[in-house]
Amino acid sequence: AVRHFLDLDLLDATTLRGILEDAKAMKAGRTGLAKGAADRKAPLNGDLLLMIFQKSSTRTRISFEVAMRQLGGAASDLDGSRLQLGRGESIADTARVLSAYGDAIVLRTDHHNNLTEMARYASIPVINALTDHSHPCQLMADMLTFEEANGPIKGQSVAWLGDGNNVATSMIHAAMRFDFRLRLACPSGHLPDADVLAAAQAEGADVVVTDDPVEAVKGARAIYTDTWSSMGQERAPSELAPFEPYRVTTDLMAHAAPDALFLHCLPAHRGEEVTDAVMDGPQSAVWEQAENRLHAQKAILNWCLNRSC
Numbered sequence: 001a002v003r004h005f006l007d008l009d010l011l012d013a014t015t016l017r018g019i020l021e022d023a024k025a026m027k028a029g030r031t032g033l034a035k036g037a038a039d040r041k042a043p044l045n046g047d048l049l050l051m052i053f054q055k056s057s058t059r060t061r062i063s064f065e066v067a068m069r070q071l072g073g074a075a076s077d078l079d080g081s082r083l084q085l086g087r088g089e090s091i092a093d094t095a096r097v098l099s100a101y102g103d104a105i106v107l108r109t110d111h112h113n114n115l116t117e118m119a120r121y122a123s124i125p126v127i128n129a130l131t132d133h134s135h136p137c138q139l140m141a142d143m144l145t146f147e148e149a150n151g152p153i154k155g156q157s158v159a160w161l162g163d164g165n166n167v168a169t170s171m172i173h174a175a176m177r178f179d180f181r182l183r184l185a186c187p188s189g190h191l192p193d194a195d196v197l198a199a200a201q202a203e204g205a206d207v208v209v210t211d212d213p214v215e216a217v218k219g220a221r222a223i224y225t226d227t228w229s230s231m232g233q234e235r236a237p238s239e240l241a242p243f244e245p246y247r248v249t250t251d252l253m254a255h256a257a258p259d260a261l262f263l264h265c266l267p268a269h270r271g272e273e274v275t276d277a278v279m280d281g282p283q284s285a286v287w288e289q290a291e292n293r294l295h296a297q298k299a300i301l302n303w304c305l306n307r308s309c
């Protein structure tokens with residue numbers, strides 16, 4: 001079967017743990033190498049990644065491009081606005097055509113249905129680079145960041161603050177598969193997807209939603225937040241009022257474990273979901289997270305293309 005990377009809940013725990021351990025190995029293997037140099041083993045020699053970004057991206061787009069280069073392959077950013085897709089050619093037909101040219105497809109799109117449609121008709125792996133529903137690649141980098149600082153995540157407590165949308169969905173999926181305790185504090189009207197939550201709880205995941213930020217962060221070894229104004233769901237300043245109690249401040253961090261990490265997928269709206277003092281403070285691991293996108297992306301590519309390092 002084609003190895004798509006669409007959502008963490010579609011993969012089993014052993015597969016995801018394998019990808020995470022490979023990400024650690026890929027990172028360790030870079031010691032002493034220049035950023036533009038290939039990895040010592042370059043398993044994707046000759047492979048071509050085709051990337052379609054229908055929304056802005058700094059980290060995901062560039063880390064995939066650098067990952068392919070360091071793995072010995074190449075990436076092509078297809079500039080969504082210049083594809084016939086933008087003039088109405090179907091996703092299914094685009095998928096069939098791209099499958100003839102490249103070895104894997106990366107897609108960032110508004111509607112999750114576009115992604116599943118691409119995967120249905122592509123005969124090469126399709127990777128979710130963020131949709132309105134989820135952001136699984138991000139969570140692989142976040143698991144790496146957590147475990148580097150605080151050890152195996154299994155059984156540990158993590159808190160999510162703020163908007164319960166796409167990154168929160170992947171966080172819930174991660175809690176199911178990596179077996180950690182997750183508390184999400186979100187304003188009403190911006191709660192996590194009810195089906196995602198119910199499915200996680202039905203599988204026995206320790207995931208609970210509350211409206212109390214202090215309750216959520218109690219004892220947590222990582223506090224994670226995301227923008228209150230996602231791409232395609234931009235909010236006017238007046239619409240942000242319900243989110244105010246969920247801002248990550250130094251005071252809120254003080255209710256978590258003393259060594260709790262501050263995590264953010266970025267880009268941040270400083271002063272909204274997080275203060276400068278926390279973003280730039282000693283517990284912040286946001287730059288490590290951004291770097292780890294590169295190492296995690298490599299492990300995802302290795303798995304999708306079924307190459308071993």
Ligand code: CP
Binds near residue numbers: 130
């Ligand atoms: N975190 C993340 O996906 O960032 P970009 O939107 O810059 O890719």
Ligand code: NVA
Binds near residue numbers: 130
């Ligand atoms: N929730 C944010 C994540 C960006 C990486 C968005 O969808 O814009």
